[in-house]
Amino acid sequence: MRQASGELFPTDSPLPASEMIGRRDDVREVATRLAAGTHLIVAGPRRTGKTSACEAALARLRRRGNYTARVDLFRVADAAELAEAVATSVIANRSAAHRALRRARAFGRAALSAAQAQLLLRLVGELGEGVELALSPGRAAQDPERALDLALELPERVARADGERLVLFFDEFQEVASARRPYGDPDAVTNRMRAIFQRSTSVSYLFAGSIEHTMRNLFAPARRAFSGFGSFYSLRAIGEEEWRRGLAERFAADDCTIGDAALGRLVELGDGHPRATMRVAQQTHLVSIELGTREIDLELVQLGFERALEGDRPTMEQVVERVRLLHKHGLLVAREVAAGRAPPRRLHPGVRDRVLKLLRDAGILEHQSRGRWRVIDPLLRRYLATLDPFA
Ligand SMILES: Nc1ncnc2c1ncn2[C@@H]1O[C@H](COP(=O)(O)OP(=O)(O)O)[C@@H](O)[C@H]1O
Ligand SMILES: [Mg+2]
Structure with a gap:
C-alpha cells in the first residue's frame, strides 16, 4: 500500500507544525x-x-x-x-x-x-x-x-x-x-x-x-x-538544504528514495515557493505510484512538474482573466516578466510602471531589485511564459 500523495505533500491547507519544512x-x-x-x-x-x-x-x-x-x-x-x-x-x-x-x-x-x-x-x-x-x-x-x-x-x-x-x-x-x-x-x-x-x-x-x-x-x-x-515580520525564505532534507524525509515516509540530482531539480522547480514546491513533489509522488516505482529520478520529477502545471491550469486561467481585467496591457507585461524578456517598445515606460505596480498589488509579481521583477509563483511563471505568442 502506498501513501496518499495529497497527505504526504499537502497543498490545499495550512500545515500542522509537525509537517512544516523549515x-x-x-x-x-x-x-x-x-x-x-x-x-x-x-x-x-x-x-x-x-x-x-x-x-x-x-x-x-x-x-x-x-x-x-x-x-x-x-x-x-x-x-x-x-x-x-x-x-x-x-x-x-x-x-x-x-x-x-x-x-x-x-x-x-x-x-x-x-x-x-x-x-x-x-x-x-x-x-x-x-x-x-x-x-x-x-x-x-x-x-x-x-x-x-x-x-x-x-x-x-x-x-x-x-x-x-x-x-x-x-x-x-x-x-x-x-x-x-x-x-x-x-x-x-x-x-x-x-x-x-x-x-x-x-x-x-x-x-x-x-x-x-x-x-x-x-x-x-x-x-x-x-x-x-x-x-x-517577514518570514525567512526556506533554505535549499531545508527543502532537500524535508522533501527527502517525506518521500522516505513512503519508502521512496530520491537521488541528489532529482532532489535538486525538485527544489529548483519549486524556486523556494512553499506551495509550488509541495505541489510538484506531490505530483511527482503521484506519478511514482502510477508507474509502480519507489525510485524518484529526474524523469519522474519532470513528469511531476508537468502534471502540476496541468492540474493548476484552471486556477491559472482565472489569474490570467484577472490580469486582463486589471489593465489592458496587464497580460503583455505579465508575460514579459514571466519570460524574462525586455519590455515591449510600444509600451510607454510610465504605463508599464503603473501596470507593474497593479500586478504587484494583485499579489502576482514581486519587485526583486532595481528594475527587476518576477512572477511569484513559479508554476504561474511557466504558464505565462508559455502563453507567449512569440515564444
Ligand atoms: N513550512 C512549510 N513546509 C512545506 N510546505 C509549506 C510550508 N508552509 C506552507 N507550505 C505549503 O504552502 C501551502 C499553503 O500554506 P499556508 O500556510 O496556507 O499559506 P498562506 O497562509 O501564506 O496562504 C501549504 O498547503 C503547503 O503546501
Ligand atoms: Mg493563509
Missing part, C-alpha cells in the same frame, strides 16, 4: 515576541506559509501556558459573525466553560446540566455580556456594532481574570479594508478596534494578510487607525 526559527521568534507583548504583522503573498507559521507559533504559545484565539476573516461574513467568532475562540481557553458553551450552542441552554448552567451564569457575571455572544448564536446580529465592541473587549477580560497573556490571531486581516466593507466602514471599524486593542494590555495581536499593500496601508501611514501598532 520555519523553526520563524516560529520561535514570532512566539517569543508575542509572549513578550509585541504585536506583529505578517504580510506576504498567498500560499507562502503565513497561516501555517502563525498557527505553529500559537501552538507553541499554548504549550507554554499562554491563552490563544484566532479568527480567519475569509470565513467570517459580517460584523456579527466576527463578534461571535472572536468571543467563541476566546472562551475556548477555558475548557470547562468551553464544553458547556458548545453544548448550549448545539442544543440550547435547556440541554445544560445544572452545574453547566451555573458555570455559564458565573461566566457572564465575571466576564460581562461579551460571553453572551458566544453563548447565543444570532444574538450578535441584533446590534452587530455593539456586539463587536463587546467581543473585542473579551480577550482582555479573560486574560486579566486568569492572569494569563492572550494572543489573538487575525488571519486575512486585509479583509477589514475590503471594498465590500464586510464589517462596516473600514475607517470606523479599525478606529474602534485600535481603541480597544490599545487598552488591552494583556493581549498580544498577530495579524496576517495576503494583500501586502493593503496591510501596509492599514498599518503604516500616519493617518490610519493602526499606524505604528505592531511591527512587520
Whole structure:
C-alpha cells in the first residue's frame, strides 16, 4: 500500500507544525515576541506559509501556558459573525466553560446540566455580556456594532481574570479594508478596534494578510487607525538544504528514495515557493505510484512538474482573466516578466510602471531589485511564459 500523495505533500491547507519544512526559527521568534507583548504583522503573498507559521507559533504559545484565539476573516461574513467568532475562540481557553458553551450552542441552554448552567451564569457575571455572544448564536446580529465592541473587549477580560497573556490571531486581516466593507466602514471599524486593542494590555495581536499593500496601508501611514501598532515580520525564505532534507524525509515516509540530482531539480522547480514546491513533489509522488516505482529520478520529477502545471491550469486561467481585467496591457507585461524578456517598445515606460505596480498589488509579481521583477509563483511563471505568442 502506498501513501496518499495529497497527505504526504499537502497543498490545499495550512500545515500542522509537525509537517512544516523549515520555519523553526520563524516560529520561535514570532512566539517569543508575542509572549513578550509585541504585536506583529505578517504580510506576504498567498500560499507562502503565513497561516501555517502563525498557527505553529500559537501552538507553541499554548504549550507554554499562554491563552490563544484566532479568527480567519475569509470565513467570517459580517460584523456579527466576527463578534461571535472572536468571543467563541476566546472562551475556548477555558475548557470547562468551553464544553458547556458548545453544548448550549448545539442544543440550547435547556440541554445544560445544572452545574453547566451555573458555570455559564458565573461566566457572564465575571466576564460581562461579551460571553453572551458566544453563548447565543444570532444574538450578535441584533446590534452587530455593539456586539463587536463587546467581543473585542473579551480577550482582555479573560486574560486579566486568569492572569494569563492572550494572543489573538487575525488571519486575512486585509479583509477589514475590503471594498465590500464586510464589517462596516473600514475607517470606523479599525478606529474602534485600535481603541480597544490599545487598552488591552494583556493581549498580544498577530495579524496576517495576503494583500501586502493593503496591510501596509492599514498599518503604516500616519493617518490610519493602526499606524505604528505592531511591527512587520517577514518570514525567512526556506533554505535549499531545508527543502532537500524535508522533501527527502517525506518521500522516505513512503519508502521512496530520491537521488541528489532529482532532489535538486525538485527544489529548483519549486524556486523556494512553499506551495509550488509541495505541489510538484506531490505530483511527482503521484506519478511514482502510477508507474509502480519507489525510485524518484529526474524523469519522474519532470513528469511531476508537468502534471502540476496541468492540474493548476484552471486556477491559472482565472489569474490570467484577472490580469486582463486589471489593465489592458496587464497580460503583455505579465508575460514579459514571466519570460524574462525586455519590455515591449510600444509600451510607454510610465504605463508599464503603473501596470507593474497593479500586478504587484494583485499579489502576482514581486519587485526583486532595481528594475527587476518576477512572477511569484513559479508554476504561474511557466504558464505565462508559455502563453507567449512569440515564444
Ligand atoms: N513550512 C512549510 N513546509 C512545506 N510546505 C509549506 C510550508 N508552509 C506552507 N507550505 C505549503 O504552502 C501551502 C499553503 O500554506 P499556508 O500556510 O496556507 O499559506 P498562506 O497562509 O501564506 O496562504 C501549504 O498547503 C503547503 O503546501
Ligand atoms: Mg493563509
